[in-house]
Amino acid sequence: MSGQMDWILWSVGAIFVLSIAAYLYAELQAFWMRTAVTKIPGGQRFEAHEFSVDMLRRAGKIRVKARKATYHQKAREGQAEMEKQGALDVTFDALGLRIELARMVRTLSNPKPGQEATEPSGWHSLAFLASEEDAELRLAPLPSKVADEFVTFAKQIQLWVERLEHQRQARLDAEEAAKREAEEAAAAKAALKAKGKVNAMTxxxxxxxxxxxxxxxxxxxxxxxxxxxxxxxxxxxxxxxxxxxxxxxxxxxxxxxxxxxxxxxxxxxxxxxxxxxxxxxxxxxxxxxxxxxxxxxxxxxxxxxxxxxxxxxxxxx
CATH class of the missing domain: 2.30.29 (PH-domain like)
Structure with missing residues (x-):
């Protein structure tokens, strides 16, 4: 009787431990997949376990913090080519920024007849391409669930960037038009002055x-x-x-x-x-x-x- 009781207690204990382990694993998975969009001074922030992205509207900047990432900047005037890896904190000009978010796939070794040769891997690649800095920040592969949550925020960033670029182009066009008008006015004034000199000649x-x-x-x-x-x-x-x-x-x-x-x-x-x-x-x-x-x-x-x-x-x- 005593042995049977011990077996029951051990079984109950094992089930309890397994339940706790399953619960903790589920909580850990939820923690890794948890995302949030919050307001910050001057903008908004998308936050996940492995990275965060700040859309700093007031400053016209995008700030990316990642636990694992690779940053590469091409050589520029007065600056050598630069490459960094690991935990990074990078701020880009919003103008000229593009976000590349793509689903990663794995190739099947022996696909069945009629079956696709690739299938979703459950991961996404995420990169920030900055034309103003001539640089690229590429994050470590992200769980697709986290990437799917980031899509809406990424679209907000791109719409905002496109609006900034449109405003800049309109400003440049206005400045160019003003420059042409000033040049034409100066030319007309010079011609009038030259004509006045001609008229003043004997x-x-x-x-x-x-x-x-x-x-x-x-x-x-x-x-x-x-x-x-x-x-x-x-x-x-x-x-x-x-x-x-x-x-x-x-x-x-x-x-x-x-x-x-x-x-x-x-x-x-x-x-x-x-x-x-x-x-x-x-x-x-x-x-x-x-x-x-x-x-x-x-x-x-x-x-x-x-x-x-x-x-x-x-x-x-």
């Missing part, structure tokens, strides 16, 4: 400037003033057929090649091609209020030079 100074730009001084020239201290028209002709013409608000430094000269009432109209060989002719009216014999002499002289330039063009076959 006729002799203006003619001297035109001749510097043209690269020659004509052997024959005439100028007509507008009565306000400015030049109404100007013609400067070189014996080689080069010519500078000005009337109205346009000036050309070119040649008489392909030019036409027409007598109008009290002036000559000269159509020339510009120095770059633009196909459209430019029209200038010059020699206004000059004697008819002067205009006639200019017309004949220009037509002779124009025709001589035409004869100088090589024949083509």
């Amino acid at each position: 006729p002799d100074e203006q003619i001297a400037q035109w001749r510097r730009v043209a690269g020659f001084t004509g052997t024959t020239s005439e100028v007509g003033l507008d009565g306000k201290g400015g030049i109404e028209w100007f013609i400067d002709l070189d014996a080689t057929g080069r010519i500078t013409l000005h009337s109205g608000k346009q000036t050309a430094h070119t040649t008489l090649r392909g030019a036409t000269v027409t007598s109008l009432g009290g002036e000559l109209e000269i159509n020339v091609l510009d120095a770059e060989g633009h196909p459209d002719p430019h029209s200038f009216r010059v020699l206004k209020n000059t004697p008819p014999d002067v205009r006639r002499a200019w017309k004949e002289r220009m037509e002779i030079l124009r025709d001589s330039l035409k004869k100088m063009v090589p024949a083509t076959t």
Whole structure:
């Protein structure tokens, strides 16, 4: 009887110990798998047994603390390549951050007919890729249950990061537009200033400037003033057929090649091609209020030079 009682007591004790062990194992598993999202100053935190991620909205940063992880940063200006392993605490700029969360699989050695060659391993890989720092933080494999809980928080981070990037791009676009406007305003101001300088020149100074730009001084020239201290028209002709013409608000430094000269009432109209060989002719009216014999002499002289330039063009076959 005593032996039977002892066996019963031992059995009850064993069952009790096994129950306690099973309970403790279940509690330990629950502890390892437990996750939480909490508010912290300036943001939110996802916390699990092996790692935590802080979304620091106010600072525009992401902080990752992990018990086991690998950090790798490529070489940058003034900094050598860096690699760390073990328990790590890393803070990234939110801008340019990407989170890679992928389910890990294992390959079956002898899959049955029709069965997939791989199956879920029960683990996930998690990595944080930071373009601003040119770095990567890769955590040790996580239980899939923990990873599944992290998915929603990771999506919140990515949406926030995309919004920050959109805001930055909008700011850069606005700054670029403002820069272009400032450059255009400065160019307009410089052009206005240059125009003012031109207007402030005496006729002799203006003619001297035109001749510097043209690269020659004509052997024959005439100028007509507008009565306000400015030049109404100007013609400067070189014996080689080069010519500078000005009337109205346009000036050309070119040649008489392909030019036409027409007598109008009290002036000559000269159509020339510009120095770059633009196909459209430019029209200038010059020699206004000059004697008819002067205009006639200019017309004949220009037509002779124009025709001589035409004869100088090589024949083509």
